Amino acid sequence: MRNKILVTGGAGYIGSHTCIALHQAGYDIVVYDNLSNSSREALNRVSALIDKPIEFIQGDIRDADLLQEIFKAHQFFGVIHFAGLKAVGESVAKPLMYYSNNVSGTITLLEVMAAHKVKNFIFSSSATVYGDPETLPIDESFPRSCTNPYGQSKLAVEHILEDLAVSDNHWNLITLRYFNPVGAHSSGQIGEDPNDIPNNLMPYISQVAVGKLATLSVFGNDYPTVDGTGVRDYIHVTDLAKGHVDALRYAEQQTAPVGFMPINLGTGRGSSVLELVTAFTEATGKNVPYQFAARRAGDIASCYASADKAKELLGWQAKLDINDMCQDTWRWQSANPDGYKVT
Ligand code: NAD
Ligand code: WQD
Numbered sequence: 001m002r003n004k005i006l007v008t009g010g011a012g013y014i015g016s017h018t019c020i021a022l023h024q025a026g027y028d029i030v031v032y033d034n035l036s037n038s039s040r041e042a043l044n045r046v047s048a049l050i051d052k053p054i055e056f057i058q059g060d061i062r063d064a065d066l067l068q069e070i071f072k073a074h075q076f077f078g079v080i081h082f083a084g085l086k087a088v089g090e091s092v093a094k095p096l097m098y099y100s101n102n103v104s105g106t107i108t109l110l111e112v113m114a115a116h117k118v119k120n121f122i123f124s125s126s127a128t129v130y131g132d133p134e135t136l137p138i139d140e141s142f143p144r145s146c147t148n149p150y151g152q153s154k155l156a157v158e159h160i161l162e163d164l165a166v167s168d169n170h171w172n173l174i175t176l177r178y179f180n181p182v183g184a185h186s187s188g189q190i191g192e193d194p195n196d197i198p199n200n201l202m203p204y205i206s207q208v209a210v211g212k213l214a215t216l217s218v219f220g221n222d223y224p225t226v227d228g229t230g231v232r233d234y235i236h237v238t239d240l241a242k243g244h245v246d247a248l249r250y251a252e253q254q255t256a257p258v259g260f261m262p263i264n265l266g267t268g269r270g271s272s273v274l275e276l277v278t279a280f281t282e283a284t285g286k287n288v289p290y291q292f293a294a295r296r297a298g299d300i301a302s303c304y305a306s307a308d309k310a311k312e313l314l315g316w317q318a319k320l321d322i323n324d325m326c327q328d329t330w331r332w333q334s335a336n337p338d339g340y341k342v343t
Pocket of ligand 2: 086088125126127128179180181199200201202204216217218219220229230231232273296299
């Protein structure tokens with residue numbers, strides 16, 4: 001069946017939004033997730049939003065036997081592979097856990113796919129693989145380097161996919177390099193639900209706005225940027241989700257498989273930390289008190305995408321702007337101050 005897709009990590013932040021986009025595009029999905037960083041409630045809400053039960057299997061991508069069973073039971077066209085761990089700081093403290101989940105887990109999944117001749121693979125990579133770029137915007141041909149185990153795990157998988165493509169020319173290995181995903185579904189029903197104190201800027205801002213955290217620390221105000229604070233390419237998770245549907249369509253349309261195909265998903269525009277804080281206040285009316293703090297180790301000054309390849313190959317372009325990202329984040333955060341936790 002050309003429309004049946006396995007979504008690993010589908011209960012997570014980007015995966016749950018992508019399930020909705022896939023359903024809207026007519027795909028039939030099976031979600032596979034070990035719930036190590038997500039909640040069943042996210043999928044209950046996705047089911048309510050699409051008015052259809054979600055086929056969910058709780059399992060780990062390192063469990064080859066369970067994956068074999070699932071691939072025997074379903075005829076998948078392809079896999080969208082979100083499952084993995086993503087906290088940079090935690091990866092420094094627990095590198096083996098990161099390489100095990102992100103690298104070994106992906107190898108196991110690819111082996112099972114190969115055994116079942118399912119060779120359409122959409123991989124969640126990250127702009128982190130570009131390290132500190134020499135020029136901007138960043139296009140897909142830029143050199144890659146990483147300084148932390150999380151980034152190394154993404155880069156290692158990219159290298160594995162490149163080698164796999166050389167060894168066997170039946171694969172579509174579409175590697176989507178996300179810039180900075182933010183925002184939430186426009187319903188306010190699903191969104192990002194970090195455990196503990198958020199590491200990333202947008203969830204931190206929204207938790208300050210909702211009163212869970214007192215003040216935002218702005219990490220560095222002496223970068224060579226518009227106002228001294230770090231610049232990133234924030235991309236709405238709904239646009240990002242649509243990019244996965246477009247990547248699948250692209251794979252379906254190929255007469256000859258494309259092999260390893262890296263594609264940036266970003267807006268092509270950078271915003272500074274202070275610009276995001278101001279945009280959030282303008283979009284929501286909520287004040288976000290902040291103080292300047294030291295630079296965060298490992299951070300770079302600026303990072304934004306060239307999104308030309310996504311437009312040319314996939315016909316994909318981000319449609320939602322910073323105002324939408326802030327409004328939708330706030331709709332989710334204010335309606336669900338404790339995320340998916342039932343209080
Ligand atoms: P998330 O943590 O919300 O989702 C990941 C999902 O994978 C979770 O539901 C988790 O329970 C599951 N998972 C983790 N390890 C697993 C395993 N071994 N077996 C089965 N399931 C497992 O993260 P997200 O923000 O939705 O990110 C999705 C993917 O995109 C990740 O691979 C991440 O590295 C990548 N990515 C995220 C960002 C970002 O800023 N959010 C940026 C670039 C790339
Ligand atoms: C954005 C800007 C911070 C928090 C990370 C990962 C990357 C990718 C996306 C997965 C920077 C500043 C942040 C705060 C701040 N994830 N900041 N105060 O670092 O670009 O990317 O998430 O692949 O791999 O490294 O995103 O949201 O953490 O930071 O001033 O409390 O906000 O210094 O300039 P980053 P971020």
